Amino acid sequence: AVIHKTHVTCKCHGVSGSCSLITCWQQLASFREIGDHLKDKYDGATEVKINRRGRLQIKNPRFTLPTSGDLVYLDQSPDYCVDDELTGSFGTQSRLCNRTSPSTDGCNLLCCGRGYNTYKTLVKERCKCKFHWCCYVECKTCAKLIDLHTCK
Structure with missing residues (x-):
């Protein structure tokens, strides 16, 4: 490639x-x-199987023969959306996701179409920090309410 x-x-x-x-x-x-x-x-990969003579053959004859530049595969990829001990996949249920992201961390993709739950949670963080001469920083603790999204 x-x-x-x-x-x-x-x-x-x-x-x-x-x-x-x-x-x-x-x-x-x-x-x-x-x-x-x-x-x-x-x-665009094509699923193949090994025939009786030990050669690769297209599993579904409706598809055209792959060229030397095409990818082929013998086994389906595991479904990482669901918990599967055999493959070591924990699934995506209860995973945190980003509601607004179109990328792989987004709820639409990460939750595999199952939807997501939204929770409000109180987060405490350092804020209004001031540097004092010399040599320490003093901060207040601010609380803010944020939305968390987890896959169903």
Whole structure:
């Protein structure tokens, strides 16, 4: 994937940009670009099985044959949404999540579509801190009510 995503980059050298000498090199794609490429391959992977002759065969004949650049797999990925001692997954029930995040810590994704509960909780933290010469910091303790979200 890294080699496939490299591209040629060139730079001109010369007086006032005359381009009398050009230097070119292979440049790696960004980490994000390579990651997106691999994620696309993962999402389009084909399930295969081993036939009687010990060769790989597509499990569902409705799908087209994978090319040498495609990913294939023998076993389904485990469902990390539910508690499973065999895979070591604790599931996501009761996990803290971020209600507003569209990323992997967001309640929509992390809670696997089961929804989430919202709780109000009182948090005490240091605030109104002052530095005194010399040499200590004095703070007050402030209490604030915040919302916590946990997966159902």
